[in-house]
Amino acid sequence: MSPKTGETADTLAQNLSEPPQTAAERPDPEQILFGASEPPAFPEGNIFPIEWDTETPKLVDIYEQSRNPGWSPATLPWDTLNPDDFTLDQRYAIAYWFTLLSVFDSSGPAVFARAMIHTYETHEEDPIRKCFFSVVRDEVNHEEICQRAITILTPGGPLNHDPETPLGKLALNNAKWYYHNGARYWDGFKGAVDKYPLAILFTSFLMGELAASTLFHGMHQRSTIPVFKEAFRFVGKDEARHLGICMAVLRKLLPELTDEEKATITKQIRAGYVFLSGILYEPPELFWELPDTFRDAHRLIEAEGIAAGLGTLSLEEREENWRTAVLRMKGIIEGYDIAFPALPEIGIDGETVAFDPKDIIPVF
Ligand SMILES: [Fe+2]
Ligand SMILES: [Fe+2]
Numbered sequence: 001m002s003p004k005t006g007e008t009a010d011t012l013a014q015n016l017s018e019p020p021q022t023a024a025e026r027p028d029p030e031q032i033l034f035g036a037s038e039p040p041a042f043p044e045g046n047i048f049p050i051e052w053d054t055e056t057p058k059l060v061d062i063y064e065q066s067r068n069p070g071w072s073p074a075t076l077p078w079d080t081l082n083p084d085d086f087t088l089d090q091r092y093a094i095a096y097w098f099t100l101l102s103v104f105d106s107s108g109p110a111v112f113a114r115a116m117i118h119t120y121e122t123h124e125e126d127p128i129r130k131c132f133f134s135v136v137r138d139e140v141n142h143e144e145i146c147q148r149a150i151t152i153l154t155p156g157g158p159l160n161h162d163p164e165t166p167l168g169k170l171a172l173n174n175a176k177w178y179y180h181n182g183a184r185y186w187d188g189f190k191g192a193v194d195k196y197p198l199a200i201l202f203t204s205f206l207m208g209e210l211a212a213s214t215l216f217h218g219m220h221q222r223s224t225i226p227v228f229k230e231a232f233r234f235v236g237k238d239e240a241r242h243l244g245i246c247m248a249v250l251r252k253l254l255p256e257l258t259d260e261e262k263a264t265i266t267k268q269i270r271a272g273y274v275f276l277s278g279i280l281y282e283p284p285e286l287f288w289e290l291p292d293t294f295r296d297a298h299r300l301i302e303a304e305g306i307a308a309g310l311g312t313l314s315l316e317e318r319e320e321n322w323r324t325a326v327l328r329m330k331g332i333i334e335g336y337d338i339a340f341p342a343l344p345e346i347g348i349d350g351e352t353v354a355f356d357p358k359d360i361i362p363v364f
Helices: 009-014 029-035 057-066 088-105 108-121 126-153 166-184 186-195 198-222 226-256 259-280 294-307 315-334
Strands: none
Touching: 057 126, 057 226, 088 126, 088 166, 088 259, 088 294, 108 126, 108 186, 108 198, 126 226, 166 186, 166 294, 198 226, 198 259, 198 315, 259 315
């Protein structure tokens, strides 16, 4: 009833009445509980862990360190990167290298986001889920480095620009072929996420992180272009943290592997080597579908990038670097009684395993 004109709060208050139920009549919680039933069993693979267990405290520490990575792609000194400081070919060559990198790094956000969903579906411990989250964020940052470098030096690039020199045209053609290969690996990865146990996925991640931290560390030391020198340092630090995540998880998982899983890891490492050589060394014939012009053009463009001060290591240095990283990996893996594959391309002995492109999981 709406208050009549002239009615005061006092008169309204005098007419108050209590709701019909008194405390004595309220139902007894125990009585309700007696009639309560449990919901049906929770389906497996749902993405609602609503549990925050910690089994590996080391991962909590790493996640805490990652909360603030200490840098942002937006605050690097991009204003010091002046396209006019470089010849056209140098510009094409630098953008080309970042294009090759972005074939790896632009898959990073989606690849790790997919893996992060997987850790929710399989209700992994809380810090593993959080660490994946931090890796997704980092990979978005790494992709942004490629984006900024390419669009400053070759607006519209990497694929939609119109290079003016023969070297620039070769770079564009190589970039398209590279992208063709990167695009081939997503279906394999999506399949692998559900197919393999976490230990196997993480061994592949480990290979990618080892490769990445080695690469960026080397290029940070070598680059003479200020914004890239700084970017490589920060990206390398992120990658070293990712490596730490992989190691913390693998220390727990590797001792519990079956013989069959160990054999799969040996194959995975061979597949990882083939895939990652595309950026760490030179793309091997296996997996990489490239035209006959690719390698000669690649070497010419790379030499131009080195001359521009990008910081790319020479082929021999890269071979040595890749070998060192792989030997580190071999030391870790063999410590758990897992056979290491032979990698004849860089002179590493081991078990001979067949290469199957479907085995490719590694990410950057
Ligand atoms: Fe990365
Ligand atoms: Fe990484």
